[in-house]
Amino acid sequence: MNGKIYLVGFGPGAEEHMSFKAKAAIAESDVVIGYTTYIKLVKDLLDGKEVVRKGMTEEIDRCVEAYEQAQQGKIVALISSGDIGVYGMAGPTYEVLLQAGWKPSDDIQVEIVPGSTALSTCASLVGAPLTHDFCSISLSDLLTPWPVIARRVDAAGHADFVIALYNPKSGRRTQQIVEAQKILLRYRRPDTPVAIVKSAYRRRQNIQLVRLDEMSDCDIGMLTTVLIGNSSTFIKEGLMITPRGYANKYSSLTGATKDGEQAGISLSMGLDGWYACLRQYVEDNPGLTLEKIAEYFGVVIGEVLNAIAAGESAGEHKAVRIQSEKLNDVVKSCEQWGRLRGIVRAEAGAVTELFLQAQDFQLRGDWLNIETEAFHCHVNWSKVDSAYLACRKDKSYGVNFIDNKGHLVFRLLITKQDGAFSTDKLEAYAQAWQALAEKNDD
Numbered sequence: 001m002n003g004k005i006y007l008v009g010f011g012p013g014a015e016e017h018m019s020f021k022a023k024a025a026i027a028e029s030d031v032v033i034g035y036t037t038y039i040k041l042v043k044d045l046l047d048g049k050e051v052v053r054k055g056m057t058e059e060i061d062r063c064v065e066a067y068e069q070a071q072q073g074k075i076v077a078l079i080s081s082g083d084i085g086v087y088g089m090a091g092p093t094y095e096v097l098l099q100a101g102w103k104p105s106d107d108i109q110v111e112i113v114p115g116s117t118a119l120s121t122c123a124s125l126v127g128a129p130l131t132h133d134f135c136s137i138s139l140s141d142l143l144t145p146w147p148v149i150a151r152r153v154d155a156a157g158h159a160d161f162v163i164a165l166y167n168p169k170s171g172r173r174t175q176q177i178v179e180a181q182k183i184l185l186r187y188r189r190p191d192t193p194v195a196i197v198k199s200a201y202r203r204r205q206n207i208q209l210v211r212l213d214e215m216s217d218c219d220i221g222m223l224t225t226v227l228i229g230n231s232s233t234f235i236k237e238g239l240m241i242t243p244r245g246y247a248n249k250y251s252s253l254t255g256a257t258k259d260g261e262q263a264g265i266s267l268s269m270g271l272d273g274w275y276a277c278l279r280q281y282v283e284d285n286p287g288l289t290l291e292k293i294a295e296y297f298g299v300v301i302g303e304v305l306n307a308i309a310a311g312e313s314a315g316e317h318k319a320v321r322i323q324s325e326k327l328n329d330v331v332k333s334c335e336q337w338g339r340l341r342g343i344v345r346a347e348a349g350a351v352t353e354l355f356l357q358a359q360d361f362q363l364r365g366d367w368l369n370i371e372t373e374a375f376h377c378h379v380n381w382s383k384v385d386s387a388y389l390a391c392r393k394d395k396s397y398g399v400n401f402i403d404n405k406g407h408l409v410f411r412l413l414i415t416k417q418d419g420a421f422s423t424d425k426l427e428a429y430a431q432a433w434q435a436l437a438e439k440n441d442d
């Protein structure tokens with residue numbers, strides 16, 4: 001008889017949360033292999049079975065044992081809490097089998113039995129915190145370097161995901177949760193709701209609903225999952241809820257169009273429509289810089305410029321996109337604009353302004369350089385992907401050089417004389433606009 005390996009996720013722990021298939025797979029098996037705690041959780045299902053208990057660090061041993069038993073023709077259940085494919089034994093088992101030369105077409109079959117993972121079971125105990133986009137991150141740095149974990153926490157914070165933290169803390173790993181909290185507080189309000197769920201659906205179940213700035217001081221252990229809300233998550237009547245949409249955040253934009261929204265159709269702020277919404281917002285709110293608009297919508301400057309360029313104008317703003325193959329033409333045009341203000345923004349917030357003449361730029365390899373007695377300006381020209389001529393009526397006229405992620409590399413603006421833009425300069429700028437925009441149409 002051929003052996004078989006069932007990889008069984010049995011859910012959080014309580015028998016009523018185990019799937020019918022998980023119970024059937026264990027019932028059909030001759031051998032059940034698992035971490036000691038997991039074996040205890042399914043002890044009522046183990047009568048008459050060969051049981052192999054392994055310690056927490058013996059993960060590979062569990063896989064090897066399962067393969068060896070299956071090679072003897074036995075049916076083996078390798079069990080794991082939650083879903084065996086989520087931070088579980090499914091991956092290591094396949095790796096061990098494939099390394100040993102096993103193939104899916106071999107006589108020994110492998111079947112995965114999915115289970116309810118901790119993020120769903122923990123969420124079910126506190127309300128509906130995962131009703132919008134979420135991600136899970138394990139804070140265990142035993143196999144993943146901390147900088148990788150920190151980068152993921154940062155990205156999830158920045159992207160406003162609801163976050164489920166697995167393996168948040170152990171006896172030895174106590175500071176990772178403190179660091180995660182610090183990173184997230186850069187993006188989220190201190191009173192962002194957090195659910196700390198320990199031993200969900202087990203005897204020692206414990207639930208705490210707290211604020212993000214209190215999180216790391218709470219009772220958190222190995223059997224805890226931490227659910228951190230996004231910018232819309234709220235707590236009401238003891239329930240943690242994440243709304244399905246972002247309508248409230250952009251109510252000033254979506255409010256007027258709500259009646260017109262149709263079920264099953266993208267919001268009018270959707271893939272194409274939101275450019276028009278952005279232009280409307282800019283028209284309704286005069287006095288905004290490109291940076292302020294980007295901050296409001298949570299997008300990069302390149303997207304704001306794209307949105308403005310997609311219409312005739314947006315209030316006092318106008319923009320036209322110049323393709324990468326015409327970048328050198330743009331610099332040539334700038335040479336006609338006389339004294340310029342060059343603006344370089346560091347990501348951390350510092351803004352450098354330099355007075356310069358475009359004809360002093362020299363292209364050396366990947367770099368566009370100006371070297372004067374007062375300053376050296378080196379622009380990594382190879383990073384520049386596109387340019388936008390962009391102006392705000394009577395306030396600023398210039399060109400923005402943008403990289404392939406939509407970030408501003410640098411900006412050149414024409415300067416005022418005695419508090420006003422000279423007619424000559426405005427004319428040269430208008431001519432460049434016409435020439436480059438026309439060339440765009442070619």
Ligand SMILES: C[S@@+](CC[C@H](N)C(=O)[O-])C[C@H]1O[C@@H](n2cnc3c(N)ncnc32)[C@H](O)[C@@H]1O
Nearest residue numbers: 082083086088117118166167199200222224225
């Ligand atoms: C190695 S991972 C295993 C995850 C499991 N395969 C799953 O899908 O839920 C262990 C982590 O899962 C979470 N976890 C597992 N069972 C849990 C439960 N009953 N209550 C709360 N968290 C749990 C904890 O974050 C724990 O540190």
